[in-house]
Amino acid sequence: MSDDGWSSMGGYMEAKIQKLEKQFQEKSSRNEQLSSIFNKVAIHVNGYTNPTADELKTLMAKHGGKYHAYYNRKINYTTHVIASNLPRAKAKDLKPNQKIVRPEWIVESITAGTLLPIQPYLLVANSSVSRQKILTSKKEGELLDAFFSSNPSTSKCIEDTTPQVKPEAGENTPQCSTVVANHVNQQANSRTSKIAATTDSGFLDEFYANSRLHFISTWKNDLADFFKVTVTKQSTSYWKRRIIEIDERAKSKVIMHIDMDCFFVSVGLLSRPHLKGRPVAVTHHSSYSEIASCSYEARAAGLRNGMFYGRAKELCPDLIAIPYDFEAYKDISQKLYTVLASYTQSLEAVSCDEALLDVTQLVEDTSLTPQVIAQNIRGKILDATGCNASAGIGPNIALARMATRLGKPNGQHEVTLQQAEEFIRDLPVKDLPGVGRATASRLRELGASTCGELQKIHPDLLKKEFGNKTGQKLHELSKGIDEREVCQSKERKSVSADVNYGIRLKTEDEMKTFLNNLSNEVSSRLKKTGLSGKKITLKVMVRHSDAPVETAKFKGHGVCNSISRSKNLNEYTDDCDIIGREGITLMKSLQLNVTDLRGIGIQLSTLTSTSSLSKSRLSIQQFIKKGKSCRKSSDMQIITPEKKIDSEKKNVRLMILPSSVLLIPSHSNDSINTSFLDALPEELRKEIEKDYKAQKNALQQ
C-alpha cells in the first residue's frame, strides 16, 4: 500500500541532486571546492524553490559561487536572483533590470560542468509556459516529478561530522553567507549599539531578521502560496474530479491534522543528534528570552513554548538552549509541504509546521483506512525531513486537532464520530480549539473546567455570557461539533506590520521617522501581495501609568494599554508616503507622550487588488468582480456551494477609483449624478454613495 500512486516517484531533479551529493561524498571533505563554475556568481534565492534555498546555498559553496541570504541592490553585488515563480520574485524591490533565473540553471550548470547561458532559464511573465518549453522532451509525469516530486531520498539530513559544541555560541546570523559568517558576525556585534536606537534605519530590518514570530507568520502565507502552485501544476484531471464530487458530499468527512513535533527543536537536533533525548529548547540564553520550542523531555519538567528562559531554567536546571536557525526551519517546512502536496489538493496551511487535510476523497479512492494513510504520510515526512510528525484524525477539524494532541509525540490518534462525545468529556475546556486563557477562565467561573461540564451549560446562558456566535460555538465544540471546512485559501482582509519590541522614542521627530519607516514596510508588503487598502489603522501600546519606565525584559513593552485608531482613506493606496502621513496624523490625534510608546503597528484593510485600480473609470463593470476570484487570476480554490452563496453578498466589492475624480463634481452639491449608477446593483450603489459622503466630509474639514 505504501507504493501505490503517489509514493516514491524518482524525481528528475532529485536524481540530479543525489548524483551531485554523491560526488561530494566521494570527495569527502566538507569544505573542498568541487569546481569554480560560479566564480563570478552571487545568488539570492527568492521564495520557495526546488532545490531548496539551503541546498542551493550548499551547491554554490561547493562550486565557487556566493550565496546572499538577503538581496543586495548594489551594482554587481547580487548577480542573479533565483526564483521559481514570479509573483513573489516581483515582490522584492529588485534592481530595475534584475535577471530572475530559475533554480534549474544552477543544477544543470553543475551537471554540465560549466556555466550554462541563463537565457533558457530566465523566469518570464508566465513561468509555467517557459518551464514547459525547457522540458518539452519530458513526459508530463516526469515533468511533475522533476519539480514537485515528494521523493525524499536525497534529502536525508546531512550529517554534521563535527559534533557541535554545546549552546554557548549563540551565533545566529541568518543574514550572511557561510563564507563570511564570522567576519560579519563581528560586524553585527560592533554595530549593535548603533542599531539599537528605534529610529535607526537598520532597526526594522534587524528586528524582523530575528523575530521568530515574524518569520512563522510570513512562512505560513508563503507556504500556502507554495502549496497552491505545487498542487495546481500536479494533476488537472484529479482536480476537476474533486470539484465535481465536492457537491455530493453529505456524508461524513475524514479530516487529518498533521503537526511536527517540537518543530524548531527537532530541526535544531538534526545537526546535534547527540542532544536527542535531553531537555532542549530553542531560545536565546537570557532570562527574559522566550522559549520558541522545547523538547518533550523538557516539557516533562513543566516547560512550555512561549515561557521565559529564566523560569524554564528554574523548572529544569539541565535545560540545554540551542540557537535559532531560521533558514533551516523554512527549508524543512517546505519539505513538509512538498510531501503533503503529493497526497491531496485539499489542504489548509495552519502554520509552518502544521496543516489540515481533508482526506475524505482520498480514503474513498484508495480504500485505505485513515490510520494507514496517516502512517504513510508521517513516514514520508520523516524521510524527507528527518523530523517526527504527529497526526490526528477526526470527522471534523476540531476533533482532528484535539486528536493530534493525544497522538503526540511521534504518534497518531483517531477519533470517530461515535467516540467523539466520550473522548471530549474529560478534556479541559482549554483544549478546545479557540478556547484560550481568557475564555477558559471565564468558563471556570461558570463552573465549566472540563468539556463535560461545558456540555451541561445551557446554550442560552453561553450566548448570554459570550455573545451569540461565540456561545453557540462553545456549545457545539463541547459536543465535538465543528462545521468548518478545510479551506485552501482565504481572501486576505488586512496587511499590517507591528513592532512591540525595542520601541523607545524620545521626540516627536523620532516618532515620525519611525512611522515613516514602518509605513515603508507596510507599503512593500502591500506591493508584494499586489494589494491596496482604503482603511488605515494605527495600533499602539502605551506604557501603563503604573508600569515602570524600565521594563524587566530588555527592550520589552512591559505592562501596557493597547489603543487603536482608524481612518477611512478616500482612495485605495499602497503608497508609502500616504500611509506614513496618515499614520502620523492618527498618532497625533491620540495625543500621547511619545516617550510612553512601547509598541507601534500599522494595518491596512478594506483591500482591493492594485491592478484593478485602473486610471480609466470608463467601464465600471469591468472592475466589479466577485471578491473571491478577483485578486489572483490563477487562484484555484475549492469553494463549496453553500459557502459561496452565504458569502456572496459580502464579497461583492467595488473596485473603481480614484474616486475623487469620479465622484466629486467641481460644484459640489448634495446629489450625485446617478444616471450611470442606476444600472448597478443596490449594494454597489450604496457603496458608491458612502464613498461620496466620506469624500464630502473630508473636503469640508
Added chain:
DNA sequence: ATCCTCCCCTAC
C-alpha cells in the same frame, strides 16, 4: 437590522 469603530481573544 446593519454598519462602524475600537477593542479583546486566539493561534502558530
Added chain:
DNA sequence: TAAGGTAGGGGAGGAT
C-alpha cells in the same frame, strides 16, 4: 540583553 508578529473572529455600543 533580545528580537513580545500577524491575521482573523467576533463582541459592545453607538450611528445610521
